[in-house]
Amino acid sequence: MNIHNQYHWIRFTNLKPVYNPRKLDDSVFSENDFRHSYTFYHHAHDHLYQLCCGSLSILINQNHCNGKIKKLFEKPFIHYSNHCETVVVDYSSPNIAKPFHLGHFRATVTGNFVKNINEAFGNKVIGINYIGDWGTQFDILASGFSKYGDQVELRRNPIEHLYKVYVQVNRDIQSSNKKNLPYGIDHGDQSVNFFKPILNNTTEIQSRDTEFWRYIREVTCEQLQSNYQRMNIQFTSYEYESDYVEKAYALANMLLANGLAYKSSDGLTCMSTANNNDVNFSNQNIILLKSDKSTLYLTRDIAAAISRYEKYHFDRIHYVVEIGQRLHFQQLNYVLLKMGYNWPVLSMVGDDGDDNTDNDQCSQCARNLLHIPFGRIMGMSTRKGEGLFLLDILNNAQQFMLNRMKSSQNTRITQNESVNPPLLCQNEIADHLGVTCLVTTMFAYPRQKPINLQTFLGLPVTSSSTTMKNSHLLKSSAVSELCGLTLQYCHARLCSLESRSISSGLFPFKVNSSDPTSIVFDMDQLIHEFDQFKEWPSTTINEKSFVKLADQLCRFSTVLRTAYSKYEPHYVLQYALQLTSDVNSAWKHLPVLACTTKEDQLIRLFIFLASRNVLASCLRLMGIKPLNAI
Known part of the structure; x- marks a missing residue:
């Protein structure tokens, strides 16, 4: 019989006091x-x-x-407030056709912690995984596939093959000094431009390209689900960037019609931040639409935030995103405030990790914090082909733990024995232990600190050149x-x-x-x-x-x-x-x-x-x- 019940109850109300x-x-x-x-x-x-x-x-x-x-x-x-808050947490949010690496892992486990601790304090939490499946990066990938892709290899090992294509095509861009291409890549007499904005507020993709795009999205999500299952991660909802293309286009035109945005001389739809003392990007223009009327990631993010507010009527929304995206969320915050929404707040007292911050004051600000930044995992550039796939890291960790368990005299679980609910054999336990160690390695450092993780359990996880350049940063130790x-x-x-x-x-x-x-x-x-x-x-x-x-x-x-x-x-x-x-x-x-x-x-x-x-x-x-x- 299973003597380890999942939940253990202890009551003390009947115990007799000695003193009051x-x-x-x-x-x-x-x-x-x-x-x-x-x-x-x-x-x-x-x-x-x-x-x-x-x-x-x-x-x-x-x-x-x-x-x-x-x-x-x-x-x-825990003294719960009388009002149970509804909190939306946007986290993980990888792009399609790219492998899951340690940067994604830190984003995911940090966001999962934010979700879990809000639930612990009695809040209703909606965890959203916002998948990036739209934009210029897909143009680059699709263009590169027409040059370097192989249909047989795509079916055999889709993510790894697409990753190799993506790295190679970015090398082409770098070598040809075409880093600022708005669409596609020219090679020979071909020019690929998949996302074609139409003036009647829609975006269309050619039928053959639609099939390619949907296939890539499907195989990416299949691998993501496998990774999330190993990581013990569950989301309330999956959303896709493509869900908000039309809404973003309509939003930009509405801001234009209401006088909150304007058309620049070069045809861009922008919002001005002039004479604004509350942000660090005063006198800059926030671009909402390109000159060809195609939307940007920011515009789609604004549309998504508003749509979520209308759907969930949340009290707070948090974006658990790498610290380098701070400007993006400053702009997101600015536009939403201009539109009359009062729930986005940018700064938080003590957000620099100062342990001496007054807890009450810090908590009051944290309840409304829009951007929850975390430090970068150094050496994880997918464009340059740096860093190992998370799948390889987890598999290596599993094997490391399995070898350790087999050599330990204290191991109680045999190869086929199962005592952990749900039924787990030795291989599954080793996998859980590997994930445990990777999670705690991420949490071994303050959230906003960058991590230079050179190796994990004996396996290199970054390129040697990146390791040398960032040797002064925080490093993981065997402990x-x-x-x-x-x-x-x-x-x-x-x-x-x-x-x-x-x-x-x-x-x-x-x-x-x-x-x-x-x-x-x-x-x-x-x-x-x-x-x-x-x-x-x-x-x-x-x-x-x-x-x-x-x-x-x-x-x-x-x-x-x-x-x-x-x-x-x-x-x-x-x-x-x-x-x-x-x-x-x-x-x-x-x-x-x-x-x-x-x-x-x-x-x-x-x-x-x-x-x-x-x-x-x-x-x-x-x-x-x-x-x-x-």
Whole structure:
């Protein structure tokens, strides 16, 4: 039977208090008292919930109270606002016909964190993947395919072949100094121009080109789905840039008719930013339509934002996009404000990563932040052919973990054995571990810092020339690469403790009535056991490692609020690593099954259960599946 239920409930409401903390005067505690509030949670349906609205609060005075537990009472963990906000998060958003690389990976996992932590704080979140399937880059690719493409190779290995074509055609552009071509590429007597704007507010593509375009979009999305499944990523909705071409054209003409835009002497449709003191691009023109009346990425983004607002009536919208696109979002913000929308806000107090920023002020701004920037992964230029495909990196990571598991004496899962729900064999577990390590490598650094990731688990991931040029930037180390493995091993060890506690009869359980193969913990019986305590075991609660672990658990709510206010997954990872370190320390000094008294056994098991739940919540916030056994 599966003894590891996905969600663990712990209730404390029936526990009898020794003191009422509201009636305690200052004479009860000295200046060195430790007033800790420990709250234990579980994670269900990708939301954090407080366990039965209860928490264990321990007031410890090591000098005068002999470390005894003085009070167990209810205290809410996250104070949800009365208004549940609707939040749209636009993230990942790759282009068709291009391979998924580490830059896309960082965009995806960072956006997924923003989505997860908003859900944790009770918001309704719509995660959108906005696929780039329109524009000049496709003209370049299609033109290059007519010269370098091979239909047989396209069917056999579409993304890799299209990538090679794209790299080669960009080399042609660079060598011929035609970097500013608005459409296609001339070669011989041919000129390819797929996107032909029509004056009657439509855009058409020749029928043969439509088939090519749709095929590329289809095969790209198939590979994306495979990558997202391995990364544990789910989106609410998929949108395509081509969905907004006609709306963007109509929008530009509406702005022109209302006097918010004008026609330049060279036929461009523009919006002026003259005499504007709120943006850094004052006296610049924002181009909305080209001279041939074709739309731009910005115009389509504006149309998409308005369409989403009309559909979802959101309170906030976030674009999780690389920091180099800051000007684009300044322009997007400016146009939307000019049109009368009041939800886009550009700047946030503390957005530079300053840890000393006032949390309340920062949180107030973060709730309306339009652009959530993240630092660039250096050496990932698809035009130059730099960087490995994410597929290759993940496959290498899987093999690395598989070899490590096979050589480790502590590995409990055989090649065909499955204990993790859903059923996972050794290969699948190795894949999860590889993804875990890559996610934590991204989160090992503050969100806005660039990363120069030269290798990952022994495999080069960037070009050597780029590595040399950016050697002064943040670099990944072997420690940061494997820190995710540390978290998963700790979680699996704590799950094993739960299993052995049930097997020994220490921890009460009952069979799930709805699923006879599943065992759930009988928390009512556990609470009854606690009620029988005449006093709390001083041999446990006076132990330094117990106090340190309990202190770390009480920090969880503060760390979570800070991570939410700044959208900083780095804080959650650092907390999880410290929690794991404290668990490992307590593990040495607080044996559960080997101690002599049941009171000691239960209170020790209790804090390890709490640690497992909090660690699992941290992993899920980062988009990582906690593994019950390795």
